[in-house]
Amino acid sequence: MPSRQRSVAIAAVAVLLAGALAHPGSASAAAHDNDITLAAGQTALVRFQLTGEQMFTDLLTEGADIAARPRTTAGVVQADLVVKGAELAALTARGATAVQVIPTVDPAQLRRGKQRVAADTLQFLQAYWWTSKGTTFLQTQVATTATDDPDVEITVTWTTADGRTGSVPLMRFVDAGEYQYHWALPVKLPAQPVSVVATSSLGGRSRQITPGAWPGAAPPPKPSGYQQDFIDAYMTPTDITARIKRLKRQYPALVDVLDLPHATQGYRRTAVGYLGDPAVAAVVVETIRYGAENQNGIQVRTVDPGQPNRALTLAYRDRVLTVSLATDAAGKTTSSTTEVADAINARFPDRFRAFAEDGSAGLPMPVAGPVRLDDGLKGTEVPARPWTVQALRIGKVRDGSKIGVLAYSQEHAREWATPLVTLEFAERLLANYATDPATAELLDSVDVFIIPTVNPDGANYAFNDFNFQRKNLSNHCTGTARDPRNRDSWGVDVNRNYAVGSLFDGYVGASTNCLSGTYAGTGELSEPESSNVVALAESHPNIKYSLNVHSYGGYFMWSPGAYKAAGRVTLPRPSIDEAKYFQDSARRIVGAIAAERGTVTWPSYTGPVADVLYSAAGNFADHLYYDLGITAWNFEVGNDLWNDAANRWEGVGFQPPFPEAHGESQEYAAGLVELIRIARDKEASGS
Ligand SMILES: [Zn+2]
Numbered sequence: 155m156p157s158r159q160r161s162v163a164i165a166a167v168a169v170l171l172a173g174a175l176a177h178p179g180s181a182s183a184a185a186h187d188n189d190i191t192l193a194a195g196q197t198a199l200v201r202f203q204l205t206g207e208q209m210f211t212d213l214l215t216e217g218a219d220i221a222a223r224p225r226t227t228a229g230v231v232q233a234d235l236v237v238k239g240a241e242l243a244a245l246t247a248r249g250a251t252a253v254q255v256i257p258t259v260d261p262a263q264l265r266r267g268k269q270r271v272a273a274d275t276l277q278f279l280q281a282y283w284w285t286s287k288g289t290t291f292l293q294t295q296v297a298t299t300a301t302d303d304p305d306v307e308i309t310v311t312w313t314t315a316d317g318r319t320g321s322v323p324l325m326r327f328v329d330a331g332e333y334q335y336h337w338a339l340p341v342k343l344p345a346q347p348v349s350v351v352a353t354s355s356l357g358g359r360s361r362q363i364t365p366g367a368w369p370g371a372a373p374p375p376k377p378s379g380y381q382q383d384f385i386d387a388y389m390t391p392t393d394i395t396a397r398i399k400r401l402k403r404q405y406p407a408l409v410d411v412l413d414l415p416h417a418t419q420g421y422r423r424t425a426v427g428y429l430g431d432p433a434v435a436a437v438v439v440e441t442i443r444y445g446a447e448n449q450n451g452i453q454v455r456t457v458d459p460g461q462p463n464r465a466l467t468l469a470y471r472d473r474v475l476t477v478s479l480a481t482d483a484a485g486k487t488t489s490s491t492t493e494v495a496d497a498i499n500a501r502f503p504d505r506f507r508a509f510a511e512d513g514s515a516g517l518p519m520p521v522a523g524p525v526r527l528d529d530g531l532k533g534t535e536v537p538a539r540p541w542t543v544q545a546l547r548i549g550k551v552r553d554g555s556k557i558g559v560l561a562y563s564q565e566h567a568r569e570w571a572t573p574l575v576t577l578e579f580a581e582r583l584l585a586n587y588a589t590d591p592a593t594a595e596l597l598d599s600v601d602v603f604i605i606p607t608v609n610p611d612g613a614n615y616a617f618n619d620f621n622f623q624r625k626n627l628s629n630h631c632t633g634t635a636r637d638p639r640n641r642d643s644w645g646v647d648v649n650r651n652y653a654v655g656s657l658f659d660g661y662v663g664a665s666t667n668c669l670s671g672t673y674a675g676t677g678e679l680s681e682p683e684s685s686n687v688v689a690l691a692e693s694h695p696n697i698k699y700s701l702n703v704h705s706y707g708g709y710f711m712w713s714p715g716a717y718k719a720a721g722r723v724t725l726p727r728p729s730i731d732e733a734k735y736f737q738d739s740a741r742r743i744v745g746a747i748a749a750e751r752g753t754v755t756w757p758s759y760t761g762p763v764a765d766v767l768y769s770a771a772g773n774f775a776d777h778l779y780y781d782l783g784i785t786a787w788n789f790e791v792g793n794d795l796w797n798d799a800a801n802r803w804e805g806v807g808f809q810p811p812f813p814e815a816h817g818e819s820q821e822y823a824a825g826l827v828e829l830i831r832i833a834r835d836k837e838a839s840g841s
Contacts, residue, residue, distance in 0.1 A: 155185075156402070156785075158840050161262055162670065163527055165195065166193035167667060169688075172357065177216070178708065186223075188330075190242070190253075190254075190255060190690070190825045191239070191242065191243075192237070192238065192239035192242050194238070194240055195238065195239065195296050195572070196238065196239050197219055197236060197237070197238050197257050197750065198236070198237065198242075199234060199235075199236050199255070200236075200237055200242060200252050200254065200255055200256065200304045201228060201232060201233070201234045201252070201255075201256060202233055202235060202245060202250045202253065202254050202364075203231070203232050203233040203250065203251045203253050203550075203688070204232065204233060204250050204254055205231075205248070205249040206231055207231055208229055209248070209249070209250065209385070210233055213233065213235070213253040218241075218724065219235060219236040219237070219334055220233055220234070220235055221235065221236055221575065222234040224310055226617055227736060228270055228446070231411065232397075232620050233631070234256060236413065237396070238281065238379060238470070241566035249459045249672075252363035255765060258535060258617060260380050260800075262784050264324050264617065265765060268504075273300060273356040273357060273358070274298045274299045274300035274303075274306065274354050274356040274358035275298070275299045275358050275360075275394050276294065276296055276297070276298055276299075276308065276352045276358045276359065276360035276755055277297050277360060277361075277443070277540075277723075278294060278295070278296055278351070278356055278360055278361075278363055279295040279296065279297055279335055279352070279755050280294060280295040280337075280758065281293075281310075281363055281364050281365040281366065282294075282351050282365055282367070282368035282757045283296075283343065283346055283347050283368065284367065284368045284369070284748075284754045285346075285365075285751065286748070286752045286796070287327050287750075287796075288752075289498075289751040289796060289798065290342070290343045290344070290345060290346055291340035291341065291342060291343065291363030291796075292312055292322070292335075292340065292341055292343050292350070292365060292424065292753075293339070293340040293341070293368075293756055293757055293758055294322065294324070294337070294338065294349050294350060294352070295335045295337040295758060296308050296310065296324055296335065296336045296337075296352045296360065296366075296386060297335045297336070298354055298358060298359075299356070299358075300335065300356055301333040302333070302418040303356070304326065304555045306326070306336075306354055306355055306356055306604065307323065307354065307355040307699040308323075308336040308337070308352055308353070308354045308355075308839065309321050309323050309324065309352065309353055310322045310324060310350050310351070310352045311349040311350065311351050311352075311353070312343060312349070312350045312365075313349045313350075314343065314345040314346065314347055314348060314349060315345065315346065315348045315515075316346060317347065318344055318675065320343070322338050322510070323338065324336035324337055324338045324690055325337060325338060326429070328412075328764075329614060329722065329723070329768075330662065330717065330719055330722040330769070332721075332722045334765070337348055337758055338364075339591065339721040339803055340803070341436045342798075347365050347691040348364060348628045348789075349362050349363065349364055349365075350362070350363060350364075350365055351363075353745075355358055356508045357589055364816055367410070367747045368741075368744075368754065368757050368759075369740075369741040369742075369744040370746065370756075371557075371741045371742045371744070371745035372740070372745045372746075372748075372749055373745060373746040373749055373824065373827075373828050374379070374592065374831075375433045375502075375740075376590065377449055379467075379583070379589060379590075380590060381586050381589075382578070382585075382750070382823075383578075383583070383791075383820065384577070384578055384581040384585070384720045385574045385577065385578050385816055385819045386816075386821075387481060387649050388537075388570050388571075388574070388809075388812060388815065389573055389574065390508075390543070390579070390614065390615055390617050391483045391536075391610035391613050392535070392537075393736070393797050394537065394573055394577065394607050394610075395418065395544065395578055395836070397606075398411055398499075398546055399411070399758070400546050400607070401546065401580060401581065401584060402546075402697065403612050404535065404584070405587070406582045406585055406588060408548055408549065408550065408597065409546060409547065409548055409584065409716050410546075410547040410552055411542065411545075411546060411547075412545040412546075412547055412603075412690070414446035414542070414545060414605070414655050414686035414690060415505045415523040415546065415685075415686065415689050416683075416685045416686045416809075417540035417541060417542055417543075417682060418540060418541045418543065418609075418610065418611050418627075418682045418683060418690065419535060419540065419541075419611055419626070419627050419628060420534040420537070420538060420540045420541045420611060420627065421531060421538055421541070421611055421614040421615065421618075421627065421681075422444035422529065422538050422611075422627070422628075423444060423448075423529040423530065423531055423535070423629070423641075424440050424441050424442070424443070424444055424445060424449070424507075424529060424540075424629075425440070425441040425444075425445035425450050425452060425456065425527035425528050426438060426439065426440040426441070426447040426527055426528070426529070426530070426636075426638045427439055427525040427526060427527045427528065427567075427638075428511065428525065428638075429454050429455070429477075429522050429523055429525050429715065430456075430491070430511075430514070430519065430520050430522040430650045431520070432511050432513075432514070432521070432635045432639075434514075434517075435491050435511075435514045435517035435518065435519065435547070436510075436511040436514050436518055436637065437489065437494050437495045437498075437508050437510055437511065437514070437519070438495075438508065438510075438511050438521075438634075438637055438638065439475070439498065439506055439508045439525070439527065440506065440507045440508070440527070440636065441505065441506060441507075441527055441693075442503075442505055442506065442507060444531065444538070444745050445528060445529025445530075445531070445738065446528070446531075447537030449529075449613075450528050450529055450723075451473065451525075451526060451527070452473045452474070452475070452527045452528070453474045453475070453523065453524040453526055454474070454475045454477070454523055454524065454527065455472065455474065455475070455476055455477070455524040455525065455527050456476075456477045456478075456479055456489075456494065456520065456521050456522050456523060457476060457478050457479065457521060458478075458481070458487050458521050459478045459479065459482060460485070461485065462481055462482065462483050462484060462485040462532075463481060463482070463483055464478065464479075464480055464481045464571070465480055466478065466479060466480040466489050466493060466497050466499065466517060467547070468479060468501045468502070470498055470502060470505065472689050472772075473670060474524060475499070475502070475506065475615050476499070476743065476805065476830060477494055477497070477519075479492075479494075479519060479521070483733065487518070487519070487521070488518075488739070489518075489519045490516050490517060490519075491510040491511070491515060491516065491517050491519050492515050492516050492633055493506040493511050493519070494508070494509050494519045494564065495509050504782055507636075508638070509633060509634060510634075510800055511634070511637060512634040512637060520618070528642060530638065531615075531618065531619060531794040532618045532619050533540055533614055533615075533618030533619065534593075535667065536614045536618065537683070541610045541611060543605065543607070543608065543610060543683070543686050543691055544605075544606075544680075545562075545604060545605045546580050546602075546603070546604040546605075546606070547601070547602070547603055547604075548583055548584060548597065548601075548602040548604065549582040549598075549600060549601040549677075550594075550598045550616065551598070551601065551603055552601055553586040554601070554694060554695070554696045555696070555756075556591040556598070556599055556600055556601040556696065556698075556700075556837070557601065557696060557698050557833050557834075557837040558600070558601040558602070558603060558696040558697035558698060558833075559600055559601070559602050559603065559696055559697065559698070559699040559700070559701075559829060559830055559833045560578070560603040560604075560605075560653070560690070560691060560694075560697050560700040560701070560778075560784075561576050561579060561602070561603070561604050561605075561700070561701070561703060561826050562604070562605035562608055562687055562700070562701075562703065563576045563605070563606055563703035563704075564606065564608055564610075564613055564703075565574060565608045565609055565648040565683070565704065565774070566624045566625075566647075566648070566649065566704060566705075567609050567610065567611075567612025567615060567621050567623045567624060567625065567626070567701070568612075568613075568615040568621060568623055568624055568808045568809065569704055569705040569808055570592070570613075570616070570617075570705075570789055570809045571705050571706070571792060571808075571809075571815040571818045571819060572592055572627060572705055573606040573639065573706060574815060574816070574818070574820065575607075575703050575791055575819050575820075575821035575822040575826070576604050576606045576703055576823075576826070577604075577606050577665075578819045578823035579822075579823040579826040579827065580602075580604050580606075582823055582827060582832070583596070583597055583602065586835065592836065594737060596671075596827075596830050596831065596834055598835060599834050599838075600699075600830050600833050600834055600837070601694075601696055602830065603690060605686075605687065605690070605698060608648060608683050608686070608687060609625075609626050609648050609683050611626055611627040612624070612625055612626045612627055614644060615627060619642075620642040621808075621809060622642070622808070623642065623645070624644050624645075624647065625645025625647050625648070625671070626645045626647050626648055626677070626681060626683050627644070627695055628645055628680075629645070629668075629682060630646065630668050630673075630675065630676050630680075631668040631669065632668075635669055637639065637666055640669055643669040643670075644669070645669075645673070646669065646673055646674070646675040646680065646681050647664065647671065647674065647675075647685050648675055648681060648683040649672070649676065649684075649702070649704075649770065649772075649773050649774055650663070650664035650665075650672050650675070650710045650770065650771060650772040650773065651674055651675040651679060651680060651681050651684040651776055652678065652684055652688070652772045652773060652774045652776070652777035653678035653679055653688075653726070653772070653779050653781065654713070654772070654776045654777040654779075654780045655715065655771055655772065655773070655776045655780070656674065656678050656771050656772035657674040657723045657771045657779045658674070658677065658678055658772075659771075659773055660718050661716040661717065661718055661725075661769065661771035661772070662716065662717055662718065662719045662769040662771055663716055663768055663770045664770070664771040664772050672770075674771065674772055678772065684774065687718070688774075689745065689776060689818040691778060691782055691784065692782065697784060698783075698784055698785060698836070699784065699785045699786075699787075699825065699829060699832070699833050700778050700784050700785070700786045700787065701786075701787045701788070701826060701829055702773075702774055702775050702786070702788045702789070703788075703789045703790045703791060703822065704788060704789060704791070705790060705791045705808055705818070706791060706792030706805065706806055706807060706808055706810075707767075707790040707792060707793070707794070707805070708753070708755050708756065708759055708791070708792060708793025708794055709755065709759040709760070709766060709767055709788070709789070709790035709827075710740050710743060710755050710759065710760045710787065710789060710790075711759075711760070711761065711762060711763040711766055711767060711775075711787065711788040711789070711790075712728075712736045712740070712743055712761075712762055712763070712775065712779070712781065712786065712787050712788070713728065713762060713763070713775060713776050713779040713786065714726065714727060714762050714763070714764050715763035715764055715770050715775055716763075716764060716771045716773065716776060716787070717764050717767070717769045717778045718768045719723060724762075724764050724774060725780060726780070729764075735785075736787075737760075737761075739785075739829075739832050740760050740787070742828050742831075742832060743787075743825045743829055743832070744760060745828070746821060746824045746825050746827065746828035747821045747824060748821075749824060750817075750821035751817055751819050751820065751821055752823045753793050753795060753817075753821050756793075758760075761788075763775070763776075763788060767790075773788075774786075775787065775788050787829075788823055789825065791818045791821075791822045792805075792806040792808075792818050793813075794805070794806070806818075835837040
């Protein structure tokens, strides 16, 4: 009987929609057993307790509209009947008891689209509130079971203790083609929320929950006289070297300076120039050695020999490369750009490299020059020689017997605030050792390693030539990618050059294109910068914690940091216990950051890299975690700032005005001090 089957189906799924009953009032679902009545003309689906099996058989015989027959237990016989008011009264008179009005959607509302049968269920993954600089914020993440429906709209409704309420629309977050969850940026609230509930456009409704306080942890108070604020300007690699030297001189009993084993290229580039006009036809000529190696200023020219039937010839004399073009019988020059480039490469392979400019291949080579080759570097104060990257080792006992913590910064050249963080951290520990017993206790029990600038060459380039430089100064490009117009795109992304979860292993988030911002290099650990950090960690097996300091955005992250595209298969997830340890420790560190100037790293930005940011194949934290068993974290310092007038969050960038960078250095240095406490606690617990 179709009508009965439909009633059953609706009854089974519409239980949540109590408010949609067509007959509120005396017949509401909340009514007590004996109170259920219906008006004479009203119809409802009602669950009855019958007097026995015989009554059920009688109803069947009478043709009653029996929607369902619930299981009989302990002699209690029940049936769900569609009844009118008069039928309810008649059944009650015969001894049946109405026990429940089963909720049903009002079809009129259904047609208007205001009520639909719930097709999904919702669950809060996160719901946290916090107060920052006097403003209260709420952030939530909700997962729907309707993972494949791109049109599901989810709304979170919050309520404060005094009854104020409001709602937040969430956004669907899909990564690598896989639904993750719905979320929203933190929203401003008038007061602390006491409850939140999520509803979806499919009719789903979450449990109402009480949001948690984020981060829910605070560092111990600083003692009076605690010294801090050792940062008064942005610092170049040269400034950083000087600061390291000064700290060693000032605190000889607590500091070693470690020269890392792989010297970098240094602030150097080959000398290069266009022979000809790139807009018409040109050959790019580049020196093999660096410009600073007496190559800047070498000149190149092409000449017309002024005679018929001459071959292409080359001569290098007095720092001038002269290319005499071939001629035909009429004395007209006949050499092409490609022939000129090939001839230079064949004749002077140890001195020059040449190629036809992109678009110039095979064109007639003009008479041109002399052209002065130059490395184009503008930083006159930077030493043009290989750079020795240095690490500070800080602690009372530096023999490997104490638990080690590694903090390193500026893998990415343009992230100018990051060395300020690690240097402020170093100096807080050193300056307070003599006067603050708590700091002394930390430095007596922990062995701290700090690399303020992992990528000094790129940093020098960022300070002098191109402030968005992210990568190092290695140039692995070949062919026309070496055209000097690409000079700001060369280099290897140091934090994509490590050996775990790498591009070379098939992971996502790095590039084989030498001009890409995430170029992974020619192979794992092809770069001195990455090799240095690995060498330091491998040669000091007491290192059990690490923090990779980047900017910007306000993230606190851990492994896994990469996944493979097909199926979004991440590197192995930490165990449940370990994930909890990561999260609990993260909340302590986020709490220490917040204690400085009220900056709260969002709960949605606290978690595994692959989940909260993106897949970053070959990043160093994964290498440390999976290969060396180190509890490895990543900061992105520089949290978004709330603009109350504009009612929005605003990014701070890689090189904010110095007062903001200064603030970041102070708060994240405090986060690093908390990391030392976490290491100390781990050591003390003996686990
Ligand atoms: Zn970075």
